Amino acid sequence: MKPILYSKKLSLTQQWIGTTLLSMLPLIIAVTYATWEMSSQARAQKRLVMEQARISQLSATIQELSKDIERSARQHQLLQEVSLLKILKIKKNQLSDSLSEVKVLLPSLANNDVLQEINNHSEEIILISQRSNANRGQHLENLYSTLKNDSDTLHGQLRSAVQDNLDRAEDELNNVLWRVLITGLLALPASFLLLGASTIIVTRSISRLSLAIHDLGNGKWDKAIGINGPSDLVELGHRLEWMRTQLLSVEQQKAQFTQHITHELKSPLAAIIDAQGILADQIPGRVNNQQMAVLKILRNQADNLQELIQQLLNFNTISQGIAANDEEIDLHNLCKKLIARYRNLLSDASIQINYSGHDGLVTGNAQLIEMILSNLLSNAIHFCRPSGSVCVSWGVREIDNRGQAILNSNTTGSFWWLQVSDDGPGIDNDERDAIFQPFYQGRNKRHGALKGSGIGLAIVKACAEQANANLSLNSIKNKGSKFTLCFPDNG
Structure with missing residues (x-):
């Protein structure tokens, strides 16, 4: 036995596992990307919620501190106590810190005039409150009103900024969802494409192996x-x-x-x-x-x-195999020679053998045509009924390549046909394929003392295949059989 050469390639199981993993790779990438995007978005949303909550808290604090500054200034104006001035300064510092934090959380408002005016007005309220000017009351009233208006304006701006941030976050989330969806839609056909390509690569060897086994069987x-x-x-x-x-x-x-x-x-x-x-x-x-x-x-x-x-x-x-060697053949002379040969072998001299056909020559392999006609004649003679008849006929382009007659004899074609018929017992439907197998003996018994070899029709089929001829059988039970061959006209 020839020594087996073990390949270093992967086994079939390993290749199937590899191709499966490879086909899943786009889906794995898509899932990983979606997980990363959603995780990043979740963190961003959490940070955004905390920032917006802090901004809202600062907005309320600034309004409250503005009111506290006004309240403390009025109390100091009325009672002239130093402790109230200290409270006023503390509230002012807290307001300044809140304004600074707003600038950090909302860089877009870093140069906002309202923030600066609130800080300046609160500072001015402290400075005027420290003076003992008789006209400071009216001035402070104006500052209280302006500070309140500025804090209300800032509250509205912060609320708008929070809403803008939420809208941008929603747009970003929608963009992420679209990117994840598109990635998934692209990953799915990519996975199927890779799976199909990998399957073709793996099954190609199996197909070649199946073809090799089929050829061995044939x-x-x-x-x-x-x-x-x-x-x-x-x-x-x-x-x-x-x-x-x-x-x-x-x-x-x-x-x-x-x-x-x-x-x-x-x-x-x-x-x-x-x-x-x-x-x-x-x-x-x-x-x-x-x-x-x-x-x-x-x-x-x-x-x-x-x-x-x-x-x-x-x-x-x-x-x-017989070498291809096409030549012109006179079927009249060939039939005459073969009929003379088989006439001596006829046990029943009353069997009639008739032949007729196209007067011209046909083109084909003479050796193959002679073996086909010889075996078909032998088969027809040995299975023909007593006092029956065997008929050999041929023509050019007068029947189609399925053995069916063409009504219009002028129809052009590229083949010639040969037909051998008898009036014997016919062939059963379940035997029509088997009779062309070598050494097959059918149910019908041939005439004569010598048993047939069972290879006559196998020779006919093999010759027809080598001559590129189409072989067909038309048989009716108890009425006879008709074998028709259509040959390519190479003339």
Whole structure:
């Protein structure tokens, strides 16, 4: 046995796992991207909520501190206590800190005039409250009103800024969702595409392996088997190649044996026929009627045996192939020669053999055509009913390539046809394929004392395939069979 060459490639199972993981890669990337985007968005939303809550809190604090400053200033104006002035300064500092934090949280308001005015007005209220000017009351009232208006204005601006931030966050979330959706939509067909491509790559070796097994089963042993792909399939391919070489060797030995044994049989058979001829010609001495009848039986059986040997030789020859050699063939002369040969073998002289067809020559391989016609004639003669008839006909472009007649005889075509029919028992439907298999013996028994070899129609089918002819069978139970072949017209 040829040593097995183990490949370093992956096995079929490993390749299936690899291709599955590869096809899932786009989906894994899409899921990972979606997870990352949603996680980032969740963190951003959490941070945004905290910032917006703080801004809202600062807005309320600034309004409250503005009111506290006004309240403390009025109390100081009325009571002139130092402690109230200290409280006023504390509230002012708290207001300044809140305004500074707003600038940090909302950089867009860093240069906002309202923030600066609130800070300046609160500072001015403290400065005026420290003076003892008689006109400060009216001035402070104006500052209280302005501070309140500014704090209300700032409250509205902060509320708008919070809403703008929320709108931007919603837009960003929608963009993220769209990106995740598009990524998923792209990942799904990409996964299917990779899965399909990977499956084709992996199954290509399986297809080649299946084709190789099919060829082995059909006797196509000339083409070497080479399988690429997974290591276990490569190993199986090596074993099939070893099997192919063994089958090819056995077939060649069988063909050589068949050829040798048939040639060895022909020599003594020829001697028997010659001896029978000498006795029948009464050269050694006179022969009575009974002895002549025995000699006639001997000659008939010897001729039948010679026909069987010739069929074995033809089957062996066609199995090995016949070189293509198209030439012009005169079917009239060929039919006349074959009918004369089989007329001597007819046990029933009342069987009629008729032939007619196109007057011109046809083009084809003469050896193949002769084997086809010879075996079809032999088959028709041996299965024809007593006192029946066998008909051979041919023509050019008058029936289609399925054996059906074309009503318009002027129809152009590129084939010629040959047809052999008999009026025998016909062929059952379940046997129509089997009768073309070598050595198959059907239910119907042929006439004559010698049993058939079962390879006549197998030779016809093999010859038809080599001649690129279409072989069809039309048979009716108890009415006969009709074999039709359509040949390409290479003339």
